[in-house]
Structure formats: structure tokens, C-alpha cells
Amino acid sequence: MIRDFTLTEFWLVAAGLGATLALSAIAFIGGSLAGLLVALARTAPAKGLRMTAAAFIDFFQGTPMLLQLFLVFYGLPVLGWKVNVWVAAAVGLTLHAGAFLGEIWRGGIQAVPRGQTEAAAALGLGYGARMRYVVLPQALRMSFAPTVGFLVQLIKGTSLAAIIGFVELSRSGQLVSSITYKPLLAFGLVGACYFAICFPLSRYSARLERRFAAGH
Template sequence: MIREFSLTEVWVIVSGIWATLALSLIAFGLGGLTGLGVALARTAPIKSLRIAAATFIDFFQGTPLLLQLFLVFYGLPVLGVKVNLWVAAGLGLALHAGGFLGEIWRGGIQAVARGQSEAADALGLGYYDRMRYVVLPQALRMSFAPTVGFLVQLIKGTSLAAIIGFVELSRSGQLVSSITYKPLLAFGLVGLCYFAICFPLSRYSARLERRFAVNN
């Protein structure tokens, strides 16, 4: 039975925003922790750590996000690990984010002037204190704009979680489209919702990039 496109259908689509935002925050938080570890390993003095981190980055940057979601969703049960949709989608997106954030923050760490590390060494700071108090604060500040830019891409990337059955903003639009037979109206509203979320973040990222360029 075809239903009219009413306020109920609008609410169904809009209510999908919270799932998109929640999934994005989970993926960004876990991906940030993973990315920080990858960035530190990528710049570590131990060669095996650098190789392992580079392999991780190459895999998650060199394969489609959809494939990564499939590997988590279908791969973990094969290993005897039962996962629900939230865990599968969150873990897949977090690993994806870790690969990209690790490379972004690696660039920030290596962009810090070598003299800063040499000064820390002269003060007798060990590797942990040097990274914590000298290098990382500067590196993360320089990497803030591209990090926000990646967050925008991650929010849009959550739409692929619909393929494994996760109901977020895009999936909500698809469900409404299937019962109203008005795909242009349904997905037009979905597009407006994504725009309302991502456009302010994109502008904020651009402003941060300009501010950092002026300060340097």
C-alpha cells in the first residue's frame, strides 16, 4: 500500500540523524585512539613498528570502506565472534578512520620543527615526555583542520553502513522512499539533512586552515 508523504515520513527521515551522528562519534572516537597509536608507531624509532603502521595505513587507505565493513560484519562471525550492527558498523568505520587519522597526524608530527625535539633532548626529556609536552600539542594543532575535514567525510561515509542493515539517515530515506514511491522527495530531504550537518563543519575546517596559514 502506497502511503502519502506526510510529517510522519519526514520525522522518520529526520530521526535517522541521531543514528548517523552517534555512529560518527563512536567511529571518530575509537578511530582517533587507533590513529594516534598508528601515528606514534609510524614515527617511532623502531623499524618494525613503522612497517606495521605503514601496512595498516596502506590497507585501510587502499581498500573501499564498503569492503572493510563487509570484512568486519561477515569476518568476525566466522572467527566465532558475534557482533550486532552497532558493533560491526562502529568497528569497521573506526578502523577506516584510524588509517586516515594516523596518516594525518603522522604528517603533523613530522611537520614539527626538528629543533623542538632537539631542545627537548637537551632538557633531558625522554621519548614519552617529549611527545606528550612538546611534539604532540604542536602536531595536533597543525592537524586540526584536516582532522575536521576528515570528520566530514566520515559522517558521509556512515551512509555505507546501510548496506549491512544499519538504519541511519540514508537507510531511513530508503525506507520512506519504498513506502511512498517518492524517491526524489525522500532522498532530497536526506541530502538536506547531510548538508545541514556537514556544511558548517566544512566551513569551520576551511576557517581553521586559513587561520593556521596566517599564524605561520
């Protein structure tokens, strides 16, 4: 039965938007914590830690996000962990974000002038103290613009979670389109929602890059 595009359909798209924002926030926060650990491991003195972090990054940067979601959604139950689509999508996107943010922040850590690290070591600061008080504050500041840029990609990447049954923004648009037979209106609304979220973030990221370049 074909339905008109009413307030009910609008709220269905709005619910998908809320799910997209919630999933993006969970994945970004979790990915930030994982990415910090990955970045520290990539720049650690221990070779084993560097190699393990590099392998983690290579896997998640070298495989499609869709495959990663499949591996989490179908792989965890094989290991005896029952997961719903929310947990599977959150875990998959968090691991994906951790790999990319880890590499972004690794670049920021290595961009900090070596002389500052050596000066901190000369003052008697250990590795942990050097990273906490000297290196990381500067590295994260330099990496802020690409981090915001990655957040834009992560928000758009949540649309892939629909393949495992997660009803986010693009999936809600597809559902509305199938019951109203008005795909242009449904996906036009979905596109406007994505644009309203991602365009300001993209402009903010570009402005941060210009500001950092001018500062140097």
C-alpha cells in the same frame, strides 16, 4: 500500499539522522584513539612499529570502505565473535578512521621543527615526555583543520553501512521513498540533513586552514 508523507515518515528520517550522528561520533572518537596510536607507531624509533603501522594504513587507505565493512561484518562471526550491525559498523568505521587520522597526525608530528625535539632531548626529556609535552600539542594543532575535513568525509561515509543492514540517514530515506513513492521529497530531506551537518564543518575546516596559513 502507498502512504502519504506524514509526520511518521519525517520521524523515520530523523531517526536515521540520529543513527548517523551516533555512528559518526563513535567512529570518530574510537578512530581518534586508534589514530593517535598509529601516528605514534609511525614515528617511533622502532622499525618494527613503523612497518606495522604503515601496513595498517596501506590496507585501510588502499581498499574501499565497503569492503572493510564486509570483512568486519562477515569476518568476525567466522572467528567466533557474533556481532550485530551496530557493532560491525562501529568497528569497521573506527578502523578506517584510525588509519586516516593516524596518517594525518603523523604528518603533523613530522611537521614540528626538528630543533624543538632536539632541544627537548637536550633537556633530558625521554621519548614519551617529548611527545606529550612538546611534539603532540603542536602536531595536533597543525592537524586540526584536516581532521575536521576528514570528519566530514566520515559522516558521509556512514551511508555505506546501509549495505550491511544498518539503518542510517540515507537508508531511512530509501525506506521512506519506497513506501510513499515520493523519492524527490524523501531524498531531498536526506540531502538537506547531510548539508546542514557537513557544510558548516567544511567551512570551519577551510577557515582553520586559512588561519593557520596566516599564522605562518
